[in-house]
Amino acid sequence: MDITDETSSDAALLREHALRWVEQAYDDLHELSGRAHPQGFDPDIAREVAAQGFLGVMVPEAKGGTGGGLAEMAGIMEAVGRGIVAEPVLSVGGIAAPLLARLETPEADAFLAQLVAGESTAVLAHYESARGFDRSVTTGARQDGADVRLSGEKANTLDLAGADTLLVTGLDANGRLGLYRIDPAAEGVTLKIYRTVDGRTTASLTLADASAERLSGSDDIAALVDETLDAAAFLVCAEALGAMRYLVDVTADYLKTRKQFGQTLDRFQVLQHRIVSMLLATEETAGVVEAVIDAKQPRRARAIALCKTVTARSARYVAQQSVQLHGGIGVTDELKISRYFKRLMMCESLFGDEDYYTARYEALRPPA
C-alpha cells in the first residue's frame, strides 16, 4: 500500500510515474547532479523535470498545471527522495508555483507559466537570519513612486544559486505581508552562497533598497505564506519517506551479504532488531504522511506539525542507523548511503526541525 492509494488514483498513478522516471532516467544521471554544478543541480535535468510535468502538479489546469494537491505532490516527492533528486522540484513545483497560482494576480499568473515550463527558476526567500525557523519577517517594502524597494536580510534559501528569480516576502508600510519579485543580479542585492551538506545550495541575501515587482495583490498574504510553508514542510516529509524506504531496502540487502566473524550480518540478532526499528520508524512516517492527506482544514496544520515532528526524528534515526549498520563503508562519500544520510539531514531540518514542529504541535492543541 502506498501513501496515496485511497485518497486518489491520480495520485497513485503520478507517484508510480515519478518513481519509474527516477529509477530509469534519473539514476544514470545521478552522479552528474548536485555537487558537480555551481547551481547545486543539473540544469538539463531540471528542464527534464519540467517536461515530466512535476512542476505544475499543484497548479490548477486553468493556469497550465494538472490541478493536483498535496496528495499528488507527495507522490512526486516520495520519488524525489527515493532517488535523492537534486533538481528544484520542491522549490518550484512544491512552493513557488502553487504560491503564485494562489495569488490570483495577473503579474503572478504571467510569471507562473514560465516557471511550470521550466523556463525560469524562482525560489521563495522568506526566512530571515535573526528569526531562525520562526516564520515572522521584518523585511520592509517601501513604495517609491511606481517602484517598490525592499530592504532586509533573508537567509536559508534553498536552491538559490540556481535561481534566476527571487520571490521575496516583505511588509509594506501598513504592516501587510506581500510577495515581491526581485532579480538576484539587481543593484542592492548581495548574495552569499553556501554549499549545503547534500551538495545543493543555500544562501543568505541582503537587500538594500533593492528594486522589486509586487506579485501579490493588496491583501495580507501571511496566512497564505503560512500554508505554503506548512505544505513545504509536509512535502519534505514525503521526500524523506522515499529516502528512508530506499535505505531500509538497501541496508537489509547489505546485512544479507556482508560477512563478519564468519557469518552474514543478518544472523546477528541486534542488527535484526535494529533494522526492524528502522522499518518501524519508516512505516510510522508513512502513517503520519497519510494522516496529513486525510486531514482537512483546520485540522491540517496540526497534522503537519505532527508529521514533521515524527518524520524529523525518524529520518535522523534511519539515516544514522543505515550508516552504522554499513560500518566503515557507510561513512565514505563513495557509497550512496552517505548521500542519503545527508539528504535526510536536509529533510529533517528544512522549514523547521523537530523542536520547531513539536512546539507548533503543542501551540495548536485544541482546548481540552
Next chain:
Amino acid sequence: MDITDETSSDAALLREHALRWVEQAYDDLHELSGRAHPQGFDPDIAREVAAQGFLGVMVPEAKGGTGGGLAEMAGIMEAVGRGIVAEPVLSVGGIAAPLLARLETPEADAFLAQLVAGESTAVLAHYESARGFDRSVTTGARQDGADVRLSGEKANTLDLAGADTLLVTGLDANGRLGLYRIDPAAEGVTLKIYRTVDGRTTASLTLADASAERLSGSDDIAALVDETLDAAAFLVCAEALGAMRYLVDVTADYLKTRKQFGQTLDRFQVLQHRIVSMLLATEETAGVVEAVIDAKQPRRARAIALCKTVTARSARYVAQQSVQLHGGIGVTDELKISRYFKRLMMCESLFGDEDYYTARYEALRPPA
C-alpha cells in the same frame, strides 16, 4: 572498587559491615518487613538497625555518633539498597539525626540521643502538598505565650506511620524557617497514611494550630534544610546503586539458566546487549555517586543534582529492564525482582525526580 575506597577506609569498612549484616541477618527476616507491618517496617529490626550503629553514622562522636559524613552513610545506604531494607535507616540515620546534630541547641541534642539509640523514631515533615518537589514552605509557626503553634499542610512524608515524633519545618512571624517537634497524636494534627508502592508508608498531615516545641535556635535554618534534603537525595542514590547492582547480578544469573526456543537466554545477542546497558547505567551511577563524595562545597550541590538526575534515569532503566528480561515471572509479587523494581521507583523519586534535579542542575550552572 567500591564507592568509598579512595575517600576513606573507615567508610569502606562500614560499608562492608553493613553489606554483611544485610546479607546475613537481614535476608532471613526480609519477608517480615515492610508490607506486613502497620508501620511499613519491622520495629524489632528497627531496633537492631540502631544497635548496629547505622543511625549515628552522621552524628559527631561528641553527640553519641561515630562522626562520619556522606561517604560513610553512602556505604550504609548501598547495603540498604542491596537488601531493600525497609527500616527507617534513611529517615532517621540520614535525615533526622544529622539535622538535629547540626542545630546545636540543647533541645535538639537532648532528643538526638534517643534517636540514635533507636528509642524514638522521628521523621522530617517538610514538603507541602501545594509545592510538589519544590522545597519552599508556607506552614506557619505562631508564638502563643511560651508555646508555639503550627498550622499548615505537609505531604510526602516517608515512614510516618512508624514514627512517634514529627520534625516539622515552619516559618515564624519574621519569615525565618525553624524546626519544630510535634507529637503525631496531639490535638490539631490529622494524619492521612498511605501505603507506598514498596510497602512502606507515606503520609500527608494537616496541622491546625498544633502544639509544637522549637528545636532550632533563632537563626533561619533554610540553608541547613536545603543541605539536608540534598544529602537525603544523594543517599537514596547510593541506596539505588545497591539495588541496581543486585538486579544486574540476579538478572545475569537468570539469563544463564532460563531456556527459551531450546537455548539459554544468555545466547540471545539482544539480551546480552541489554544487560550490558544495564551494567553501564549502574556503573555510571557509581561514578556520579563517587563524584559527589569528591566534590567539596560549593560544588557539592550541583554534583548532587547531577547525581540524582543520572541515578533516577538509571534506576528506572535497570528496574524496568530487569523485569522485562525476567519475562512473566518478573511481574509477579512472588519474585524479589518486583520488589526491587518498586524500591527503585521510590529511589527515583524521593526528594525530587529527574525533572526536578535536571532543572536544579541547570539553575546551578556556573556562568560561562
Next chain:
Amino acid sequence: MDYPLPELSAFRLDVIRFVEANLPADIAEKVRLNIEPEKSDLYRWEQILNGHGWFCGHWPVHAGGAGWSPLKRYVFEQAMAEAGAPPLQPFGQAYVGPVIIEYGTDAQKQRFLPKIIDSTEFWCQGYSEPSAGSDLAGLKLRAERKGDHYVLNGQKLWTSYAHWADMIFLLVRTSQEDRPQKGVSFILADMHTPGITIRPIITLDMKHHVNEVFFDNVEVPVENLVGDEGDGWKIAKFLLATERLIVAETGKARRLLSQVRTVAENTLEAGKPLFEQSAFRRAFTEAEVQLQTLEAFCARQLKGVAQGKVLGFEASLMKIRGSELLQSITELGSRVAARKGLALSPEPLPEGSNGEQAEPTEASALLSEYLFQRAATIYGGSNEIQHNIVSKARFGF
C-alpha cells in the same frame, strides 16, 4: 485530539455518547480509580451493550452479531475504552466465540454461544505453560483419550481470570509422536471439573489478575474437542489473526492520557499546576505525539485491511508501539504519583497505624496502571519476540 478516520468519526462519537449515557456510575468510578470491577459489574455492562446490539457486534449476523468490519470493530473498541468503559473480557466474545463459530459443531454452537452473548458463562484461556511462555512449541499439558473422555494432566500459567471462569479453552498435547506443532489440539473444559486447582498469582500492581491452573486427571468429554485432533495450531492461528487488529489499545491510551492531564492540572508544583511545568508538559506532548502517530499508523493499516490486505508483520509493529505507548503514558502518571510519595491505593493498611487510611486517588490509579503495564511488553509474545517475527517476515532474516 484529532481522530484519523474521518469516515467513522460519527460512529465513534455515537459509541462515546452511549457509554457516557449508559455506563453505570459505580462502574465508571471503578474504571476512573483503577479499581478492579467485579465479575457482576462486567456482566451488567455486557448486558447493557447486548441490549443495544453492540456486545458481539463483530460476530457474523447468522451467529447473533452485527457483522462489523474489522475497521468498525476497531473504532468501536477504541471508542469504548476512550470513553471509560471497562475493558470487555475477550475470552468469550473475542476469542473462543469466533473459534466456535468457525470450527465448532452445531452442538457446540448451541451449547456455548448463547451463554457468551447473554453473559452467563465466563471463559478463560489456557495457553501458556511454565516452559512454554513466548514459545508455544514447548506445550506439555497432556490430553489422553480414554473412552468418551480426554484425561488432562499438567499445568497452565498466566491464566487470566481463571478464578472467575466457568469454562476454559485449552491448547493441549494429544500426541507425543508428531512434530511439536502437530500434536496440539484445542479443547474446552468446564472449570468446575474435579482435578482442576487454581493458584492465584499476585502481580506488580498487587492485584489478582492471573493464576496457575493445575490439571490432575481432569476428565473432559470428547465432544468438547474443537475441530479434529491436531488442529490446535491451526485454530490458534485463526484466533490470533482475528485478534491482531486490536493489539494497539489506542482508545485506552487516549483515556489514560486525558486522565494524566486532569491529574497534572490538579496537582500543584511550587503552587502552580504541574501541567504548566515545562519538563512535564514536554513529556506530555511527547506522549501525545506517540499516541497520534500510532493512531495514524493503525488507521493506515486498517484502511489496507478494508481494501483486502492481510496484516502480517504490521500487527507486530502495532504491538510493539502500542505497548511502549501505554508504558510511556502511565510512566507519566507515575511522575504525578511521585509527588504524592508513590502512594499505592487501594492497598489496605494493616491495623495499628498511627493515622487515618487514605482514599484511593486518580494519581494512585495511574501508578497502579503503570505497574500493570510493565507486562504489556511481555505478554502475547514479548517485544523482543515481536522484533524477531518482523525481522523474519519482512526481511527474511
Next chain:
Amino acid sequence: MDYPLPELSAFRLDVIRFVEANLPADIAEKVRLNIEPEKSDLYRWEQILNGHGWFCGHWPVHAGGAGWSPLKRYVFEQAMAEAGAPPLQPFGQAYVGPVIIEYGTDAQKQRFLPKIIDSTEFWCQGYSEPSAGSDLAGLKLRAERKGDHYVLNGQKLWTSYAHWADMIFLLVRTSQEDRPQKGVSFILADMHTPGITIRPIITLDMKHHVNEVFFDNVEVPVENLVGDEGDGWKIAKFLLATERLIVAETGKARRLLSQVRTVAENTLEAGKPLFEQSAFRRAFTEAEVQLQTLEAFCARQLKGVAQGKVLGFEASLMKIRGSELLQSITELGSRVAARKGLALSPEPLPEGSNGEQAEPTEASALLSEYLFQRAATIYGGSNEIQHNIVSKARFGF
C-alpha cells in the same frame, strides 16, 4: 563546569594556560573552524610541546619522556583538547613509540624514537583490511620471508593519514599454517618503498582522513620486524592496553560543547538567542549531564588504575559512552547549522554561481564535526562489538 579530579586540577589549568599562551593563532583558528591542520602545523605544535617536555610525557624517562602516570596523561590529553589544541596524531608518540620502547631492539630504538620525539618522521597504522574490520582475525596481508627481506602483498583499509606518512606499522600474516592469531606479526615499513600505492577515501565530512593502501611485492628489511614472528597479536594487545584509557574524549567534548553554546548564543531564533530557547537549552543541559557523567565514570576508573587496577571491560564502556557523547554534542551543533540551511563550509562552490562564496563558520564547523563523528561508533570496534566484549568479559555470556 566542575572537574572531577581535584588532585590534578592545578596541572589541568597549567596545560590549558600553556595552550592559550603558546598555540600559534593560525592553528587555533583552524581548530575553531574545523579546518584540517597541515602536517607542518602539527609538527610546529608538537615541537613547541616538546620544547616544554610535554610531547611524549607519558614515555618512560629513560626513553626521553617524563614518566607520567596514566591518570596524569589522561588529564593532559583532555586538557589539551579542551583548550583547543589540535589532536596529536597518535601513531608515532602514542602507538608505535611505546611498542618500540617495550619490544624494539636497540637499533630500532635508535633509528625510530628520536624522529618521533622531534617530529621529523610521520607514522601511520596498518591494521584494518577489507575483510578484517572489527574482526582482526581475518587479516590477509601476507609477508613472506625472502632472504633479508619480507615481501608484502595485500591491502590495508581505513589507513588514517597514510598520505602524510613516512613510516607505517603493520599487522601482517607471516604464516598461513598457524591458527589465525598466531601467524600474525608486527612490522615497520617505509612508506616510500616501491610497490606501495595510496588511494584516498573521502568521508562523510568531504575530507581526506583515510586511505586504502595497496602492497604489491613491497620489500621490507627483516630488521624491521618487531619482536619475533607470530608476536603480532601480543604486541597489538599491548598497544591496545596503553590506549584504553583515552578512548573517551572528554576534553574534546568539553571544547565542542562550549562551542555549541557560543554558537547558540550568537544565533537568533525569533529575535532571541537560540540558547535561550527551551527545547534547545534542554538538549544542551542533557548533553552537559552526559559529559559530566562520563567524566565522573572515567575519573572513577582512572583512580582505580592509579591503585593498580587493570581496566578490562570498563574501557569498552568508556568507548561506548564516549562515542555517543560526541555524537550527541555535535548533533546539537547540527541543529544550529540547520538554522543556516546546513551550509557545509569550507567546501568550495564551483565557478559560475550567482553570488559570493560564503566564509566558513563555527556552525558549519560543528556540522562537519557531526558528520565526522558518525564514525565514532564504528571505528576501533563498533559499539555493537563493544557490547559483545563486555557481555563476554563481565558476564561470561
